[in-house]
Amino acid sequence: QITLKESGPTLVKPTQTLMLTCTFSGFSFTTSGVGVGWIRQPPGKALEWLALIYWNNDKRYRPSLKRRLTITKDTSKNQVVLTMTNMGPVDTATYYCAQDYGDYGNNWFDPWGQGILVTVSS
């Protein structure tokens, strides 16, 4: 069974840096083709893809946020970390991590973690 779970702060102040960790089980970055992505969802709004990382350390970022995002992996810990700098109120959202479903580069997401609501407020 594949599971993912997000962890990190639920409240950050404007201009601070957010660091979220996705801890997963049931698969491993030692397997060719494995990828994990981050997607966020502001309250009551649609989904927005942020970043992806693959077993071979290939990384993809949403161009409009690329300067603020960093995605890394720790293969031994089965973790993916997303860092977002200069947080603002518009970044208030539920942040999800999800496995890249199927073959390398499919860019479909399943399964997903439960999500973590991050609020940006002073």
Add this chain to the structure above:
Amino acid sequence: EIVLTQSPATLSLSPGERATLSCRASQSVSDYLAWYQQKPGQAPRLLIYDASKRATDIPARFSGSGSGTDFTLTISSLEPEDSAVYYCQQRSNWQVITFGQGTRVEIK
């Protein structure tokens, strides 16, 4: 960036009825389109990928069709548990994965 426009915004139907949801892309995405279901307070779940392939353990009442710019998700006979928001997602331009704004399906 490819924009996905979903219609209608809300669909209100009775159990057993057929639901037809539309997703239109601002440019061709070939068949690189997926559909997700999101119930209140839950994470999304992948239903359909590559426009028409059902994901693992998805009931046969869910089907997808289309290619290019026009896609449809059909729920052949609505069940009460199908009440949710449905999102489409494209990956044609892999540098920017985008989602539609969602269609809410309400069961009367």
